[in-house]
Structures are given as structure tokens and as C-alpha cells.
Amino acid sequence: MGKPLSLTLLYTADIAGDLALLPRLYTFTQRLRPPAGSPALLLDLGRSCAEGVWHCRETGGRSTLTVLDGMGYHAANVAGALDRDNRDKLAEQVTLALVDEGRDWLYQTAPFSSHAIRFTLRPRDEAARLQVVMTPAESSRIDGNALFLEAIGAGMIGLATVELHGEPRLISARVHVMPPNTAPNPSIAGTVDFVEAEARYFAKQAR
Numbered sequence: 001m002g003k004p005l006s007l008t009l010l011y012t013a014d015i016a017g018d019l020a021l022l023p024r025l026y027t028f029t030q031r032l033r034p035p036a037g038s039p040a041l042l043l044d045l046g047r048s049c050a051e052g053v054w055h056c057r058e059t060g061g062r063s064t065l066t067v068l069d070g071m072g073y074h075a076a077n078v079a080g081a082l083d084r085d086n087r088d089k090l091a092e093q094v095t096l097a098l099v100d101e102g103r104d105w106l107y108q109t110a111p112f113s114s115h116a117i118r119f120t121l122r123p124r125d126e127a128a129r130l131q132v133v134m135t136p137a138e139s140s141r142i143d144g145n146a147l148f149l150e151a152i153g154a155g156m157i158g159l160a161t162v163e164l165h166g167e168p169r170l171i172s173a174r175v176h177v178m179p180p181n182t183a184p185n186p187s188i189a190g191t192v193d194f195v196e197a198e199a200r201y202f203a204k205q206a207r
Contacts, residue, residue, distance in 0.1 A: 005165045007117070008034045011149055011158045013045035013136055017053030017064055018154055019192045023184030025155070026071045030185075032157055032176060041107070043119070044068055045136050045149060046077035055199035058206070060086035063195050069094035070191040075105050075119050077134040099134050130168045140173035150175060 010029060015021065034040050048064040049056035055063040061081045068076060075097040082090065082098070091098055097105035097119065105119040118128040121135050123146040136151030140160050145168055152158050155178045161171040 006039070006161055006163045006171060007130075008038060008040040008159065008161045009043060009132065009147075009149070010040060011043040011045055011152075011160075012154075012156070013152050013158075014047045014154050015044070015064055016047055016050040016154060017056045019055065019064060019067060019196065021154060022064075022067050022071065022192060023186075023188040024182045025157070025178060026185045026188045028176070028178045028182050029071070029157060032159055034161075041074045042072055043132075043134060043149075044073055044076040045134050045151075046079060046081070048076060048078075049081055054203075055196055058199040058202045059195075060089075062086055062090045063199055065090060065096070065098075066094065066195050067188065067191050069096045071188055074107075075099055075134070077121065079121060130162065130164060140170065142168055142170045149173075 010032060012025065029042065048068065049061045051057065060083065065076055065078065073096045076099065078087065078098045079100045087098060099105050099119055099121060101121060107117040107119065116128055117130045117132060118125050119132045119134055121133065123131050123133060125131055126145065128145060131146045133146055133148050137148035140150040141148050147162060147168065147170065149158055149160060150173065152175050157176045159176060160173040163169045163171050
């Protein structure tokens with residue numbers, strides 16, 4: 001019998017354009033990551049921007065997602081956040097996968113080369129080893145080969161670990177609230193400054 005194979009997912013949601021939150025959120029995320037050598041992916045489950053936030057408006061919803069890319073996120077739910085042009089622009093600039101109604105992300109790399117994992121907004125592939133549904137749910141659970149993740153708010157990190165040896169099994173699922181005294185990461189603070197400066201530039205060009 002092979003060694004149990006597990007994957008840890010850390011996820012956020014409902015950031016709503018609060019860029020000032022992200023340098024502290026990065027620090028908190030690093031505290032929660034599993035030990036080196038334990039596979040882990042970082043996800044955002046949607047509503048990264050909000051229509052009334054100035055930098056979201058000036059960048060067409062790209063601003064928060066750009067910072068998330070700098071934080072090392074692997075995939076984000078961008079449904080309703082980006083129009084086609086802004087999605088295409090962002091896809092050329094970032095490495096994180098942009099998941100929406102028409103596009104899933106297939107994660108297939110060592111040690112999961114024989115365990116294709118699909119990240120999607122709704123279950124659609126019964127043949128996949130595991131489907132991670134990036135639409136927030138009432139609770140974290142596995143239904144067949146589909147993993148649903150509990151809805152959370154800004155300033156929270158969801159953490160779920162799935163065993164993939166045999167039938168997918170949810171080992172643990174918790175929601176962590178970021179402590180108010182969490183220090184901001186200077187590098188991510190610099191990324192936020194850059195993104196805001198770029199948004200101000202776009203605003204001037206549009207006048």
C-alpha cells in the first residue's frame with residue numbers, strides 16, 4: 001500500500017478591494033502553511049474587487065488579483081469580476097489561474113502527476129481524481145469527487161486538507177481569523193503601492 005498522499009488548500013474570499021488588508025493577510029497565510037515538502041495551494045474564492053472601490057474601477061477589476069498573484073496565489077475565482085478584455089490583459093501578466101464559468105484549471109504536477117485535480121466553479125468532471133469547487137459553500141465537505149469549501153469573509157483563511165490515496169477524503173477543515181496585531185509584509189506592501197500607483201496612472205489617462 002502506497003504512502004498516503006495529501007494536499008492542503010488555503011483559501012480566502014470576499015476581499016472586496018481592501019488592498020490594505022493584503023500585506024497582513026500574507027503574513028498570516030505564511031504562518032498557516034504546512035511544513036516545507038507538504039503540497040499546498042493558495043486559492044481565492046471570489047469577490048476580490050468591489051464596484052465602488054476606486055482602484056477596482058480604474059483597473060477593470062485587475063488590481064486585487066495582481067496583488068494576489070504577487071502573494072503566490074495559484075488560482076482565483078474571477079466570475080463576474082473581469083470582462084473579456086480585462087481578463088485577457090490580466091492573463092498575460094500573472095501566473096495564477098483565472099477560473100470562471102467557461103474556464104477550469106487542471107492541476108497536474110508532481111507528486112500529483114497521476115492525480116489530476118480540477119478547479120472549477122461547479123462539478124462537471126466525474127472522471128477527475130478530485131474537483132475543487134471554487135464557489136463558496138455552506139460548509140466544507142466532499143460529495144463524490146467534489147470538494148466544497150466553506151464560505152468565509154475578509155480577514156479569514158480557510159484551510160482544508162484532503163487525502164488522495166484511494167477515494168478522496170477530507171481530513172480536516174478549519175477557518176482561521178487573522179489576529180488584529182498581525183504585522184504587514186513589507187514586500188507585499190510594496191506591491192500594493194505599485195498597483196495603486198498604476199491605477200492612478202490609468203485614471204489620469206482616462207481624463
